[in-house]
Amino acid sequence: MTRGRYQRLLLLGLCAASAATATEVVWPTSMDRSLLRSPEDYLQPTESRRLESGAFGMVRDDGHRFHEGLDIRPAGRTKTGEPTDLVFSAMEGVVAYVNPRLNGAYGRYVVMLHPRAEVPVYTLYAHLASLQPGLKVGQTLAAGKVLGVMGHSSTSETAIPKERAHLHFEVGLMLSERFQTWYDADADNRGVPNHHGLFNGQNLIGFDPTLLLARSSADVRALLRDQPVALAITLRPKRTPDFLTRYPALLKGGDSATAAGWYVEFSWQGMPIGWTALPPGDPRLRPGLWSLYGVKDQFRPQLIQRRMLTANGKAAGDTLIRQVEILTANSR
Numbered sequence: 075m076t077r078g079r080y081q082r083l084l085l086l087g088l089c090a091a092s093a094a095t096a097t098e099v100v101w102p103t104s105m106d107r108s109l110l111r112s113p114e115d116y117l118q119p120t121e122s123r124r125l126e127s128g129a130f131g132m133v134r135d136d137g138h139r140f141h142e143g144l145d146i147r148p149a150g151r152t153k154t155g156e157p158t159d160l161v162f163s164a165m166e167g168v169v170a171y172v173n174p175r176l177n178g179a180y181g182r183y184v185v186m187l188h189p190r191a192e193v194p195v196y197t198l199y200a201h202l203a204s205l206q207p208g209l210k211v212g213q214t215l216a217a218g219k220v221l222g223v224m225g226h227s228s229t230s231e232t233a234i235p236k237e238r239a240h241l242h243f244e245v246g247l248m249l250s251e252r253f254q255t256w257y258d259a260d261a262d263n264r265g266v267p268n269h270h271g272l273f274n275g276q277n278l279i280g281f282d283p284t285l286l287l288a289r290s291s292a293d294v295r296a297l298l299r300d301q302p303v304a305l306a307i308t309l310r311p312k313r314t315p316d317f318l319t320r321y322p323a324l325l326k327g328g329d330s331a332t333a334a335g336w337y338v339e340f341s342w343q344g345m346p347i348g349w350t351a352l353p354p355g356d357p358r359l360r361p362g363l364w365s366l367y368g369v370k371d372q373f374r375p376q377l378i379q380r381r382m383l384t385a386n387g388k389a390a391g392d393t394l395i396r397q398v399e400i401l402t403a404n405s406r
């Protein structure tokens with residue numbers, strides 16, 4: 075055996091060993107992941123026909139509108155053009171929310187929580203044509219179990235023609251268990267009922283699903299922590315945000331028990347990915363509930379587009395303000 079071949083085998087052995095402690099990930103539609111070579115093979119673009127409009131990021135309205143998931147196109151269709159793809163749970167988990175009605179842009183959708191992943195992320199499956207009969211909140215499902223059939227369900231204002239039927243797939247974190255408290259107090263929501271409780275899209279912050287779906291196993295904590303930090307704030311809420319109770323793996327340091335506040339690092343899209351407890355008197359803590367601490371220059375244009383910063387790039391923008399308000403909803 076050549077030395078090179080031996081080293082390759084050794085590497086394969088190491089990969090297999092680490093895969094055993096990682097989370098199994100299944101492609102969430104009937105497509106065969108092993109045949110997917112590039113985004114063209116699975117993305118469903120919007121009416122713009124620009125491929126990237128089906129991807130995660132600031133890909134809509136010339137880069138001004140955020141798309142929080144992946145739009146995966148059908149692999150098969152009936153004679154009348156409806157998708158035949160089944161939609162599968164991407165990881166082992168618990169059904170957390172089932173919405174059978176067409177009362178929002180997601181249409182018929184299912185949310186799963188994944189308590190046994192390295193970080194208990196949620197996954198979301200939207201625009202379904204139908205739900206798997208008997209699907210119930212609280213049910214535990216293995217990876218790859220059927221949740222429903224791919225479709226194009228939405229509302230009349232956000233209608234999706236069958237030609238552009240797709241699975242909208244999201245993966246991410248829940249900001250607050252007290253989301254309704256924030257929702258009721260926010261002027262923009264006045265007169266608009268919250269049909270989806272904690273599973274309202276505003277309470278969920280996603281990351282790029284291609285990071286999760288690329289392989290048949292993933293270390294979800296590493297995926298979250300490897301996202302680049304784009305800006306940081308310091309925060310001193312009356313109570314520790316419940317976000318930290320849910321996601322203690324995102325704590326980076328400091329003593330939470332005696333914390334007077336937090337140094338919180340955000341990804342460009344507004345996910346609070348790193349939390350450091352700050353002791354009383356730490357010079358980073360400033361008067362008031364929170365303040366913008368620092369911005370990484372290379373992310374400034376993206377942060378402005380996402381409205382994490384104002385148009386001049388100098389102050390907190392609407393998106394960052396909303397994220398912080400929801401994160402601190404339990405301090406109200």
Ligand SMILES: [Zn+2]
Pocket residue numbers: 141143144145241242243
């Ligand atoms: Zn989508």
